[in-house]
Structures are given as C-alpha cells and as structure tokens.
Amino acid sequence: MGVLPVPAEVRAILLDIEGTTTPIAFVQETLFPYIKDNVKEYLRAHWEEEECQRDVGLLRKQAQEDSSLDGAVPIPLESGSGEEELERVIQAVVDNVHWQMSLDRKTTALKQLQGHMWRAAYATGHVKGEIFEDVVPAIRKWREAGMKVYIYSSGSVEAQKLLFGYSTEGDILELFDGHFDTKIGPKVESESYRRIAASIGCATNNILFLTDVPREANAAEEADTHVAVVIRPGNAGLTDDEKSYYSLISSFTELFLPSST
Known part of the structure; x- marks a missing residue:
C-alpha cells in the first residue's frame, strides 16, 4: 500500500x-447490542404511539410468515387490557426480535424497528x-x-x-x-x-x-x-x-x- x-x-x-x-466493531459491538439491551424498555415507553404499533404489526406479520421455521417466536394479539397482558405481548415481541437477531436476519420488519430505536438513541446522545x-x-x-x-x-x-x-x-x-x-x-x-x-x-x-x-x-x-x-x-x-x-x-x-x- x-x-x-x-x-x-x-x-x-x-x-x-x-x-x-x-469500524465493523461499531455495528457489531455498539449498534446491535443497543437493540438487544433496550428493546423492552423502548416498547414500554412507546407502545401507545402509532409508529410503534405499526412496527409491532409488521413484526407480527413477519412472525406469522416465519411460523414454520425452527425456533420461530409468535407474537400474540393483546387479548384484553391490563398490565399483565401488555407485558406478555411485549415480552413476545422482545423474544422475537432477539430470535431474528440471533440468526442475523435482515427482514424489513426487524430493520424498521431497529431504525426507529437507533434514531431515538442518536437523538438522545446514547449512541454516536x-x-x-x-x-x-x-x-x-x-x-x-x-x-x-x-x-x-x-x-x-x-x-x-x-x-x-x-x-x-x-x-x-x-x-x-x-x-x-x-x-x-x-x-x-x-x-x-x-x-x-x-x-x-x-x-x-x-x-x-x-x-x-x-x-x-x-x-x-x-x-x-x-x-x-x-x-x-x-x-x-x-x-x-x-x-x-x-x-x-x-x-x-x-x-x-x-x-x-
């Protein structure tokens, strides 16, 4: 050289x-771990927002398409109100996101949620x-x-x-x-x-x-x-x-x- x-x-x-x-390490050691560590907190904070509901809807649709895959994680609809029911659904979304990321999948549904989470992380200075x-x-x-x-x-x-x-x-x-x-x-x-x-x-x-x-x-x-x-x-x-x-x-x-x- x-x-x-x-x-x-x-x-x-x-x-x-x-x-x-x-650096490749930035993506592997900062961006992706940020999603894994913060997805539950993010969903809890933004659950009522239209954008978050759209993201969850896309993930749910993807989960239905993935249902025949080994280890696939379904995302149920909320079957009532109450804190416990909300936690059950949020946990399913978290598990689905972790499962997709463990397989390094590039689905539009996953990318969209990640993009919105990173936007919040950059804007608040948590990530540079x-x-x-x-x-x-x-x-x-x-x-x-x-x-x-x-x-x-x-x-x-x-x-x-x-x-x-x-x-x-x-x-x-x-x-x-x-x-x-x-x-x-x-x-x-x-x-x-x-x-x-x-x-x-x-x-x-x-x-x-x-x-x-x-x-x-x-x-x-x-x-x-x-x-x-x-x-x-x-x-x-x-x-x-x-x-x-x-x-x-x-x-x-x-x-x-x-x-x-």
Whole structure:
C-alpha cells in the first residue's frame, strides 16, 4: 500500500460504510447490542404511539410468515387490557426480535424497528456514529477537487443518515451528494452499480468504489466501475490472490487525485 492514483476519468467516489468509513466493531459491538439491551424498555415507553404499533404489526406479520421455521417466536394479539397482558405481548415481541437477531436476519420488519430505536438513541446522545479519523479530511479534499461523494451501504438510507448526522465528528451529512441502499439492488450484483451510475448521471467508469468486501468489488468491476479494497482493523482478511489482484488502501489519505488542471 502507499499512494493509489485515482484514474483521470473518475468524477464520483462511492463509499461503503461498515469496514470502510466506520469500524465493523461499531455495528457489531455498539449498534446491535443497543437493540438487544433496550428493546423492552423502548416498547414500554412507546407502545401507545402509532409508529410503534405499526412496527409491532409488521413484526407480527413477519412472525406469522416465519411460523414454520425452527425456533420461530409468535407474537400474540393483546387479548384484553391490563398490565399483565401488555407485558406478555411485549415480552413476545422482545423474544422475537432477539430470535431474528440471533440468526442475523435482515427482514424489513426487524430493520424498521431497529431504525426507529437507533434514531431515538442518536437523538438522545446514547449512541454516536464512529468514523475513522482519515475519512472527513479526505472527503473535504476530494470535494474541493470537484469530486462528488456518495454512500452505498446495505443499511437503510435512514440508518446511514443517522450515523453521519450524529457522528463522532459531528453532523457531516453535508459531505455527501447522495445515499444508496439495497433498494437500488444488492451490493454483490453488477447491475446495482449501473443503476447507481445512471442515477448519478455518469458512466460506470466515472466512479471509484471503496469497499472492504471483495465480492462487492468484483460486482462493481464487472460493471466497469473502478475499485479499491479498504484494509481496516477488524476487517475480514483477504486471500493472497485478492491482495495481489485488487488495489488496496488502508487510509483514504492514500488516494491521490489527478490535478484538475
């Protein structure tokens, strides 16, 4: 690693989050445990609110679809009033959320509740989005050089905006020209990168994609997008073939932009 020249035709830099701008440990050791530890308290506090009831309704529907799965946790309807009945239903929701998370499921119902819980946690200062220290200075430099900067993450756009809006570096949302999540397509499919290029209004080879995941890098390359693989503490190791094949960086400062003259 060292200096990696950015090809002259690149006009936009597309960034992954987990393992690229943000330590994987932040997601695994801060965000997810926060949900597990606080879901019961959150449901008790917000149960009467329309948003919370919608979230529970989605989870209940998901639980019905999951009923044939091993270890599935049903969520009953409230069959009366009273504190005891409410506790019984809330406990079922808590157990269902814990079960889904133990299987690392990505259901819309689970993601929606998590998103609303994280929003509350960021807003109250219980959680701050962690950003590697080289990220913000590098992005400011890229923008000064006329680059557009976008995010592409499997986390929802809402979750992305929370992470960067309430980050250890303050609110840095103004550094990004746009956000993409898996609604545009999976990160391991080359078609997703063609859609992003069309959405940005450029060719795929005008984009440089930074990710820590070789399968994503491979999909982007198939779409004729430039790629660099990011090596960060805590990231999964690369094979020798991957190390010799991909351009590697361990810090955003290693990207060398062509002079704009």
